[in-house]
Amino acid sequence: NAGVTQTPKFQVLKTGQSMTLQCAQDMNHNSMYWYRQDPGMGLRLIYYSASEGTTDKGEVPNGYNVSRLNKREFSLRLESAAPSQTSVYFCASSERRQGNGYTFGSGTRLTVV
Amino acid sequence: QQQVKQSPQSLIVQKGGISIINCAYENTAFDYFPWYQQFPGKGPALLIAIRPDVSEKKEGRFTISFNKSAKQFSLHIMDSQPGDSATYFCAASKNGGFKTIFGAGTRLFVKA
Numbered sequence: 001n002a003g004v005t006q007t008p009k010f011q012v013l014k015t016g017q018s019m020t021l022q023c024a025q026d027m028n029h030n031s032m033y034w035y036r037q038d039p040g041m042g043l044r045l046i047y048y049s050a051s052e053g054t055t056d057k058g059e060v061p062n063g064y065n066v067s068r069l070n071k072r073e074f075s076l077r078l079e080s081a082a083p084s085q086t087s088v089y090f091c092a093s094s095e096r097r098q099g100n101g102y103t104f105g106s107g108t109r110l111t112v113v
Numbered sequence: 114q115q116q117v118k119q120s121p122q123s124l125i126v127q128k129g130g131i132s133i134i135n136c137a138y139e140n141t142a143f144d145y146f147p148w149y150q151q152f153p154g155k156g157p158a159l160l161i162a163i164r165p166d167v168s169e170k171k172e173g174r175f176t177i178s179f180n181k182s183a184k185q186f187s188l189h190i191m192d193s194q195p196g197d198s199a200t201y202f203c204a205a206s207k208n209g210g211f212k213t214i215f216g217a218g219t220r221l222f223v224k225a
Contacts, residue, residue, distance in 0.1 A: 004156070031211060040122070042202060042215035043157070050211055058212060090156050101147050102213070104156030 002026050006091050006105035013081045013112045021076040021108050023091030031094045032074035033058075033102065034066060036087040043090065049074055081112045117205050119216030126223050132190040134219045136203035139184065143205040147213075148177065148188050151200045160201070161188070193223045 004025045013019055025032065030051045035043040035058075045058030049068040063085060065077045074093075078085060088109050092102040118137045126132045136146075144165055149157035163170045163177040163186065170177045176189040190197055203216040 033211070035215075040217055042117075042119075042217045044215075045212055048211050056211070092156075101149075101159035101162055102157075104149075104158065106154070106156050 004091055004093055004103050004105035006089075006108050008108060009106070010109050011111070013078075013110065015082060015112060017081050018077065018079050019081065019110075020078075021089055021091075021110075022073070023075065023105060024073045025091075025093040025103070026072065027093060027095070027103065028071070029093035029095050029103070030071070032068065033092045033094075034064075034074070034076045035090045035092065036060065037090060037107070038087050046076065046089075078110075081110075083112045086110060086112045117203060117214050117216045119203050119219060121219060122217070123220040124222070126190075126193045126221065128193065128195060128223055128225050130193050130223075132188075132193045132197065132221055132223070134188045134201055134203070134221070135185065136187065136205075136216050137183075137185045138205050138214075140205070140207060141184070142207040143214075145206045146177070146179065146186050147204050148175075149202045149204065149215075151202065151218075157202055190221075193221075195223045195225045197221060198223050 007022045033048040034046040044060050047066040049055045052071045067075045088107045090107050091105045147162035148160045150160045151157040161172050174191045179186045200218045206213040
């Protein structure tokens, strides 16, 4: 079982460039999430998808867009990258809401120069 | 009111000792309190979780103590081992909802 798979693992962008972070889960989970992790700030929710066909903003959505492509896949797009978006991005999924906790991917380390 | 405050920021414990990490919350609507363990270069992994209807939950060497009146909960790692060296996050969510709030994390180092 692969669990939650994120691509790419590392990326360097120039300010103003765009990119899409990909996430796929094979656990048939309904809900999926994107978090960013910054030193001393824990994990902060960017967007989530409660179920296929729905998406909602989290705590820090500005500068990001998401797409729930199907039940398995949830992508995060940076339209015009800024240095403040340098971070480690984690995708997670859960079976129903989060009563059983989240399963996280291994992360994408993004640097914007 | 949505914050979860975690302390200490870092912790050094001798092998065989007890590691204690504390968290405090403000929102009394929170009803699910998980702890996650994260190794370098990996994503967080669910370690143990508790709901406010119990005051303690134990799984192996890991115990959550929950004090509803004080709005505090803590993780105790008994007989700490070098393999426990990792970053630990407490978290909270309400009504089975989708917006889990994480603490800032504690970096634990267990000296051999």
